[in-house]
Amino acid sequence: MARTSSTETAIKNMLIPLVQAIGRSGKLIYLLIFLIVGFFAYQFFTKKSNTTTIEYDTNLIQVQIKNVGKLVVTEGHFAEVLTYKDRKETYIPGLSFDKKALVIINADVTIGFDLSKVTYDIDEKNKIVTITNIPKEEIKISPDFKYYNTESSTFNEFTGDDYNKINKIARANLLKKIEKSTLKTNAQNRLLSELSKMLIVTNSLGWTLSYKGNVVKNDKDLELKIIN
Structure with a gap:
């Protein structure tokens, strides 16, 4: 046991x-x-x-681009003095019928960028925003014509064609003045100021902004790519 x-x-x-x-x-x-x-x-x-974070970033970027999408307008005033002359020759040597006028043009000019026409692509996987189109500037000229010392003859009177020619010449001269002035530069600076908001948002979220196949790292890059 x-x-x-x-x-x-x-x-x-x-x-x-x-x-x-x-x-x-x-x-x-x-x-x-x-x-x-x-x-x-x-x-x-x-x-x-x-x-969720990517979706949040994407929505924030889209909202910012929408806020940028407005009309940016820069205004200016230009004056032009134009002497218009036209001669109608005859078969008689030394005999012609002339007409002329002194024209003073005061023009209000606006240069605008419709940023609602900015288009872009968003690559969520690689966190890249690519600007695919920035609209060209829209130049509007509103001239006021005043005619002085108008002279014409019965055989060579002022007609609608003359006024159209004066309008065309005046516009061409004003466009040259606009190109040489700071008005266009000021308009481009305002455009850059608005688009730089996109750069600030993308950078702050760790995304990349691209335009014309190149990465936009700062305002200087953006300026060079837009102007050129």
């Missing part, structure tokens, strides 16, 4: 460590499963957070 009791005790002493080991292994398995589930859950929620 004592021998049986010793045998049982010996068996118990062998089984207890085995049960404890199995118990510890079970806990390790549960811990391993928990870690695996936790890892995939972290990956899932992290990925979703990145997507």
Whole structure:
């Protein structure tokens, strides 16, 4: 009987460590499963957070571009003095019929950029905003003509064609003055000021602004690419 009791005790002493080991292994398995589930859950929620951030950045950029999309107008005033002459020759040597006029033109000029026509592409994967089109300036000239010392003859009177010629010549001369003036430069500076807001937003969000196949890093890059 004592021998049986010793045998049982010996068996118990062998089984207890085995049960404890199995118990510890079970806990390790549960811990391993928990870690695996936790890892995939972290990956899932992290990925979703990145997507949400990109969508937020994209929406913010689109709103900023929409705010930029307005009409930028620079105004100026120019004056032109024009002497218009026209001669109608005859078959008689030395005989002609002349007409002439002194014309003073005061013109209000506006140079505008319709920024609602700016087009762009957004590459969400690479975080790049590419400006695909910036509209050309729109020059509007509103002239006021005053005629002085008008002279003509019965055989060579002023007609609608003469006024059209004067209008065309005056406009061409005014355009040359506009090109030489600071009005166009001022208009371009206002354009750059508006577009630089896009650069500020993209840079602050860690995105890249591109135009004409080149990365725009600062206002100077933007100025060179637009003017050229």
